[in-house]
Amino acid sequence: MSDMTALYTKAYAAAAKLRETNDCTVKAVAVVTGLPYAEAHALLRRYGRRPGHGMTAFGPKGYHAAIESLGFTVTRLEGHALNRCKTIVTLGRALPSRGVFLVLTSSNRHVLAARGGQVHDYTAGRRHRIASVWRVSRKAGAPPMPAVSPTVVPVAFKPAPRRRAVRCSGCDRARVHRYDYYCPRCGRGEN
Numbered sequence: 001m002s003d004m005t006a007l008y009t010k011a012y013a014a015a016a017k018l019r020e021t022n023d024c025t026v027k028a029v030a031v032v033t034g035l036p037y038a039e040a041h042a043l044l045r046r047y048g049r050r051p052g053h054g055m056t057a058f059g060p061k062g063y064h065a066a067i068e069s070l071g072f073t074v075t076r077l078e079g080h081a082l083n084r085c086k087t088i089v090t091l092g093r094a095l096p097s098r099g100v101f102l103v104l105t106s107s108n109r110h111v112l113a114a115r116g117g118q119v120h121d122y123t124a125g126r127r128h129r130i131a132s133v134w135r136v137s138r139k140a141g142a143p144p145m146p147a148v149s150p151t152v153v154p155v156a157f158k159p160a161p162r163r164r165a166v167r168c169s170g171c172d173r174a175r176v177h178r179y180d181y182y183c184p185r186c187g188r189g190e191n
Helices: 006-017 024-033 037-046 063-069 088-094
Strands: 072-076 100-105 111-115 118-120 130-138
Touching: 006 024, 006 037, 024 037, 024 063, 024 100, 024 111, 024 118, 037 063, 063 072, 088 100, 088 118, 088 130
Parallel strands: none
Antiparallel strands: 072 130, 100 111, 100 130, 111 118
16 A cells, blocks of 8 residues: 555545445546545446446446546547556556546456556556556536535445344353354353
8 A cells, every 4th residue: 555646545545434345436536537535436326336336437327427527528548658558557657747547457347547647546556457548638618527416425334233242041151142052151052
C-alpha cells in the first residue's frame, strides 16, 4: 500500500468503511470525475452496480454512461502513445503530466484511473497487461458537475452474526459459542 496515491488512499479508506469489495469501478470513477467515493458509489448504484460486484463498461447501464451523465466524454485512444503501452509499469512512465484516463486491463476484470501523470490504483508499478486506454474530458459548455442525490447513501454490508457465549447448565462454564452442543468440561449436552 506504500505506492498508492492520496486520491486512491481516500477512496480505499471510504470503501473499507463500507466493507465494499470488487469496487475498482467506483474508485476509478471517483478519481476520474473528482467525486467523493460515497457519491461515486451512489451514482454507479443508480446505473445498476450491486454491492460487492463489478460493473460493465459499456451500454446504458455501464460506467461509461455514468461518467457521461456527469458532463464528461469518454473516448478510446487509437494510435496514441499510451495505447502502445503493454503494462501498467510502462503506462506510468509514458503518462503526460496533464490529462485524465481510464485504463482497462487485458483480463477485462479491472479498471483503474490515471490522472495528472500518476496511476491512482493499487496496481501502480505492477505488470498487469493493458487492453485499452480511454481519455476522459469535460464536455464543452457542460454545466458544473451535478451533486448526486444526498438521500441515496451507501449502506454498509450486514456483518456476520456475532458468536454468543452460552453457559453450561451443569458446570456453569461458558462455552465457545452457541453452536457447541457439548460442554468440554463436564460433557453435558445443551438443555
